[in-house]
Amino acid sequence: MTTSTASQSSASAPLLDLQALVVAVRRRRRLWALLALLGLLAGAAVAVLLPPRPAAVTKVLVAHKGDQPNDTGTLIRTDVELLATTRIAAEALRSLGSREDPEDFMRDYRGTGLTNNLLRIDVSGDSEAEAVARAKALAETFVADHVRRMREAAEAESESLLDQRDRMRKELAEVNKSIGNRSPDDEPQASASIESLFARRAELDSRIAEFDQRAAEALTGTPEVVAGTKIVDAPHAVRHSLPKAVGTDAAIGLVLGLVLGLALAAVGAVVADRPVLRREIAANLGASVLAELRRVPRRSARAWRGRRTRAARERLTGTLARIVRGSPEPVSLLELGCARGTGLIALDVAAALEADGPVVVVDALPGTNLAGARRTSGGPTVVSGERADAEPHHARRLGVGSVAPGTAWTDLQYLGGRTVLVVRAGHGSTAWLHTVARQLADQHITVIGVVLIDPDPRDRTDGTLWDGPQLAPRGHEERPKRLNGGRTSHAVQAVGEGRLRPQRPSAPAATVPDSDQEAR
Numbered sequence: 001m002t003t004s005t006a007s008q009s010s011a012s013a014p015l016l017d018l019q020a021l022v023v024a025v026r027r028r029r030r031l032w033a034l035l036a037l038l039g040l041l042a043g044a045a046v047a048v049l050l051p052p053r054p055a056a057v058t059k060v061l062v063a064h065k066g067d068q069p070n071d072t073g074t075l076i077r078t079d080v081e082l083l084a085t086t087r088i089a090a091e092a093l094r095s096l097g098s099r100e101d102p103e104d105f106m107r108d109y110r111g112t113g114l115t116n117n118l119l120r121i122d123v124s125g126d127s128e129a130e131a132v133a134r135a136k137a138l139a140e141t142f143v144a145d146h147v148r149r150m151r152e153a154a155e156a157e158s159e160s161l162l163d164q165r166d167r168m169r170k171e172l173a174e175v176n177k178s179i180g181n182r183s184p185d186d187e188p189q190a191s192a193s194i195e196s197l198f199a200r201r202a203e204l205d206s207r208i209a210e211f212d213q214r215a216a217e218a219l220t221g222t223p224e225v226v227a228g229t230k231i232v233d234a235p236h237a238v239r240h241s242l243p244k245a246v247g248t249d250a251a252i253g254l255v256l257g258l259v260l261g262l263a264l265a266a267v268g269a270v271v272a273d274r275p276v277l278r279r280e281i282a283a284n285l286g287a288s289v290l291a292e293l294r295r296v297p298r299r300s301a302r303a304w305r306g307r308r309t310r311a312a313r314e315r316l317t318g319t320l321a322r323i324v325r326g327s328p329e330p331v332s333l334l335e336l337g338c339a340r341g342t343g344l345i346a347l348d349v350a351a352a353l354e355a356d357g358p359v360v361v362v363d364a365l366p367g368t369n370l371a372g373a374r375r376t377s378g379g380p381t382v383v384s385g386e387r388a389d390a391e392p393h394h395a396r397r398l399g400v401g402s403v404a405p406g407t408a409w410t411d412l413q414y415l416g417g418r419t420v421l422v423v424r425a426g427h428g429s430t431a432w433l434h435t436v437a438r439q440l441a442d443q444h445i446t447v448i449g450v451v452l453i454d455p456d457p458r459d460r461t462d463g464t465l466w467d468g469p470q471l472a473p474r475g476h477e478e479r480p481k482r483l484n485g486g487r488t489s490h491a492v493q494a495v496g497e498g499r500l501r502p503q504r505p506s507a508p509a510a511t512v513p514d515s516d517q518e519a520r
Helices: 002-012 018-027 029-049 074-083 086-096 102-106 128-180 188-220 222-228 242-272 278-285 303-325 339-356 385-390 409-414 430-442
Strands: 055-061 109-113 118-124 230-237 289-293 331-336 359-363 381-384 396-402 418-424 446-453
Touching: 018 029, 018 242, 029 242, 055 128, 074 109, 074 118, 074 128, 086 102, 086 128, 109 128, 118 128, 128 188, 128 222, 128 230, 278 289, 278 418, 278 430, 278 446, 289 303, 303 331, 303 339, 303 446, 331 339, 339 359, 339 396, 339 418, 396 409, 409 430
Parallel strands: 289 446, 331 396, 331 418, 359 381, 359 396, 418 446
Antiparallel strands: 055 118, 055 230, 109 118
């Protein structure tokens, strides 16, 4: 029964909880907001400190002999590739009288086909005048090269047609000679051969005339190509707007920084595996979430936020005071990631319990100074763990300790046999939460519940364990004392060898929300 329940629980768990991932990324908003801001500043700095080189632009109308309305841009792409050749670059440099290497010059310009017949040439230089001169030389060189190539192609085609015409004329001369050698006195049987010669002569005359016409047309189309290829937009310098460049580069840097920050936050959340949702923390610790409290801000921007925080702390203090009063044995508060806040909560609870009698707060928090704090008039007594035995035994004790890494687990049982875990959301990893639950179970310390510090305000998951873990037997001695006639509360169950057993709680856990809307 236990094995099947655990198997079903592990099988139903998703490989990647998108809700937990979104919450974890949102909680790391400082990281991706900082990277987005750095990207914005870096983009603006690049635009100011690394301005683009002076540039010039010109446009050339390119006419092709084989232009078609349905052309997909093949011809203009060919022109763009021809522009980016060392021959064009060398001719342009020669016209400029420059000794620059053509391959180096090719890095300073590029061609772009705007339409099937319109070519734009962008050129950069050390100055605006140099960029304009380079653009003009490139445009004129390209136009001259294009016209020369078109003329050479037309002349080559015309010569090929004329060569074929000359061969036809030679054959025609042979046919005429054959016809002339025939005599009228020839036999009638030769009349068929004579008719075929006359038919061949007519065909050759027609083809010769056709080749003459095609040769003429090949040369006739060249002037149209020459006249149609020209510079339609004179070379001019490109004006650089610094505010526009700053805005564009800053926007690009902002987007890149934001994307990088979100990616790093998501990867970090998956790798760290730190639960942030109530249901995850409750399931990993094996105890229900009793209350929630936002992290106390050092500087409150508005007074009403301070009032809401104080009201939430008062409700939390009342809840914990009732738990301590109803416990037959000492109760402790054990923190994980919120030592300062746990100390303040302990002092508030001790002050609330002063009305029932003397209260001693046993301070075992690392790095705090509760034990050395000056006692106010009528306030609770705060002592260190070493001086706890010197206090009167009739005084109610409230232990304050830690379950952070490096904790001396065997010392926790002297703070109290029952405990409330005060956990900051997103602080401990899943493995460490399991370690805490297992170690507390080994020390026979009953976990009453969990107080969640700094929860996600949009978390709507349930932190109450309706199927809590059952402690495995650990010898002849069971827990010292338990409420409800020896039954263990659902919020107190600790993890025993990682096995779960369905158990319905005796009563719902109390919640202390930090807003007008109560948490589930």
